[in-house]
Structure formats: C-alpha cells, structure tokens
Amino acid sequence: MPDLLELENVGAGYGETVVLESLSMKLAAGQALSILGRNGVGKTTLLNTILGLTTQHSGVIRYKGRDLGRTPSHERARAGLGLVTQERDIFPSLTVDENLRVALRAGEWDAAGVYALFPRLAERKKNMGNQLSGGEQQMLAIGRALIGNPDVLLLDEPFEGLAPVIVDGLVDAFRKLHQTGRMGIVLVEQHAELALELTERAIVLDRGQISWQGPSRELLGDPEQLARLIGLDMAA
Ligand SMILES: Nc1ncnc2c1ncn2[C@@H]1O[C@H](COP(=O)(O)OP(=O)(O)OP(=O)(O)O)[C@@H](O)[C@H]1O
Ligand SMILES: [Mg+2]
Numbered sequence: 074m075p076d077l078l079e080l081e082n083v084g085a086g087y088g089e090t091v092v093l094e095s096l097s098m099k100l101a102a103g104q105a106l107s108i109l110g111r112n113g114v115g116k117t118t119l120l121n122t123i124l125g126l127t128t129q130h131s132g133v134i135r136y137k138g139r140d141l142g143r144t145p146s147h148e149r150a151r152a153g154l155g156l157v158t159q160e161r162d163i164f165p166s167l168t169v170d171e172n173l174r175v176a177l178r179a180g181e182w183d184a185a186g187v188y189a190l191f192p193r194l195a196e197r198k199k200n201m202g203n204q205l206s207g208g209e210q211q212m213l214a215i216g217r218a219l220i221g222n223p224d225v226l227l228l229d230e231p232f233e234g235l236a237p238v239i240v241d242g243l244v245d246a247f248r249k250l251h252q253t254g255r256m257g258i259v260l261v262e263q264h265a266e267l268a269l270e271l272t273e274r275a276i277v278l279d280r281g282q283i284s285w286q287g288p289s290r291e292l293l294g295d296p297e298q299l300a301r302l303i304g305l306d307m308a309a
Contacts, residue, residue: 075138077102077257078123078225083132085122091130092118093281100225105251105258107268107289109303110278116261117159119278120227123259124156125149136225151178155223159230161214165203169194172202172213173220180222187216190246208239215246225257226250232264247271265303269293277302 078100086092092115100106108116121127123134125146134141141149150156164172173184173194188195191212197205205213211231218226231247232240248271251258262268269275269289277285277292285292285302292299 075135076100077104077137078259079133079135080123081133081135083122083134084130085118085127086130087118088128091281092127093122095132096281096283097132098276098283098286100257100259102224102255102257104274105260105272107265107272107275108259108261108278109263109265109268109275110284111304112263114278115281116278117229118281120156120229120259120261123149123225123227124154150221153222153224154227155218155221155225156227157211157214157218157229157231159233161210163202163205163210163213163217165201167202168199169202169205169209169213170198173216176217176221178221182219182222184220187220190219190249191216193242206239208235208242211235211239211243212246215243219250223256225259227259227261229261230263231260232262232267244271265299266293269299 076099080096080098082095082097084091084094096119108119110116118127122129125141125144136152136154170184173187193209194212194216197209215231232243250256251271260268260272269292272289275287275289275292276283
C-alpha cells in the first residue's frame with residue numbers, strides 16, 4: 074500500500090519567496106506526525122503547501138500514490154485533505170450547526186458524531202460563530218474538518234491560546250480520533266512535549282528545512298537534544 078501522503082524534495086514559498094527547501098516526509102494511514110519548530114520556521118507554510126495554498130517551486134507531493142501536481146486547493150480538500158487553520162476560519166454569522174453542515178462530505182463522520190465528540194458544541198448548536206469562546210471555536214473548526222471526512226487531518230496549533238482545562242478536553246478528543254480512526258494526522262504544535270506524547274513520529278523544522286526527523290519517543294527521551302533543536306522555552 075502506498076503512503077497516504079508523501080513529500081519528496083519539496084520546495085515552496087509565496088510567489089518567488091522561498092520558505093521551504095527540499096523537504097521530504099511520509100505519513101501512513103492511522104499515523105500521527107508532529108511538526109515542531111520555533112516561530113516563523115515554516116510550519117504553517119508546510120501545511121499550506123500540502124493543501125496547495127502556496128507556490129510549489131520544486132519536488133513532488135503524492136497523496137494516495139498520486140502526484141498532486143497543480144491540483145487546486147479545493148480539489149485537494151474534496152479528495153480528503155482537511156486543514157484546521159491557525160485562525161480557525163469559523164463563519165461568524167452562521168450558527169454552529171450551519172458551520173458544520175456546510176462542510177459535510179459523505180462518510181463516517183456526521184453532525185451527530187461531531188456532537189458526540191464535543192458535547193459542548195451540541196449545547197451551542199444554535200449560537201452564531203461569533204458568539205463562541207476560543208475553545209468552542211477550536212472544537213467547531215475541528216468538527217468542520219471531521220465532517221468533511223478527511224483521510225488526512227492537518228491541525229495548525231490547535232491548542233494555542235486556550236486555557237489548560239480546554240486544552241485537556243481537546244487533547245482527549247485528539248487521542249480518541251487517533252486511537253479509533255484510520256486518518257493520518259499532522260499536528261503542528263509549539264508545545265513540543267505534548268505533541269511528542271500524542272504522535273508516533275516527529276519532524277523539527279528550522280528555517281524551512283528539516284533539522285530532525287524520527288520517532289517522537291526518541292526526542293521525548295532526550296530533553297537536551299529537544300532543547301537544542303527548538304529552544305529551552307519551547308520544550309516544556
Ligand atoms: N503569505 C505570505 N507571504 C509571504 N511570506 C509569508 C507568508 N506567510 C508566511 N510568510 C513567511 O514565511 C515564513 C514562515 O512562516 P510560517 O507562517 O510558515 O511559520 P510558522 O512556523 O507557522 O510560524 P508560527 O509558529 O509563528 O505560526 C516566515 O518568514 C513568514 O514571514
Ligand atoms: Mg504557523
């Protein structure tokens with residue numbers, strides 16, 4: 074079986090600006106991969122590149138064995154690449170329920186499944202997108218990606234800026250998704266230890282290049298190397 078997602082020597086950026094250089098990685102079905110690194114190293118750009126939202130300068134991105142080439146972003150989404158952006162992108166003037174249903178794509182996940190995963194969202198069903206707390210917005214953003222029944226779920230700093238108790242709830246949801254699903258998950262995260270605990274493999278980016286790649290366990294067990302790679306303040 075081919076890897077679900079494979080990047081081979083991918084270079085990308087915005088217009089002529091180069092952000093990522095010759096990046097290679099693989100993701101198998103059911104696997105979770107952390108993307109770690111300091112601010113501005115290119116983590117979001119990597120997710121955007123997989124979705125076709127940047128200028129790809131070189132290399133190949135294969136999804137289910139097929140070269141995505143110049144496949145436009147909306148087609149990549151329809152083919153099963155689901156992105157939860159750092160901005161969350163909730164429609165402010167649609168209700169929670171409407172926000173969910175516009176993203177529906179046939180498959181295992183439906184609104185009932187999302188509400189079972191996030192009971193808090195079920196309580197807020199009739200509220201407008203702009204009436205939600207940060208944590209609720211994040212649940213809705215993840216729910217919207219899930220209801221699109223992605224084969225690859227790309228999460229850009231899903232725990233950022235949220236209270237610890239909210240993060241705990243989202244971490245529980247992440248574990249459920251990962252343990253029960255066949256989805257491949259890419260988790261961009263600043264909290265390295267947490268991300269490493271949640272994933273099997275990890276990539277550390279530094280100025281658009283991979284500075285480390287391997288089993289998450291290995292990096293988790295080597296705090297000195299982790300601190301060297303991403304900085305002391307980020308490692309905790
Ligand atoms: N739309 C854009 N146009 C031009 N350059 C951009 C654009 N978005 C990001 N960049 C540049 O690309 C580089 C990588 O940014 P990116 O947002 O991918 O980093 P990041 O690792 O996600 O950072 P953060 O941790 O702050 O989210 C930065 O130098 C940034 O200034
Ligand atoms: Mg980012």
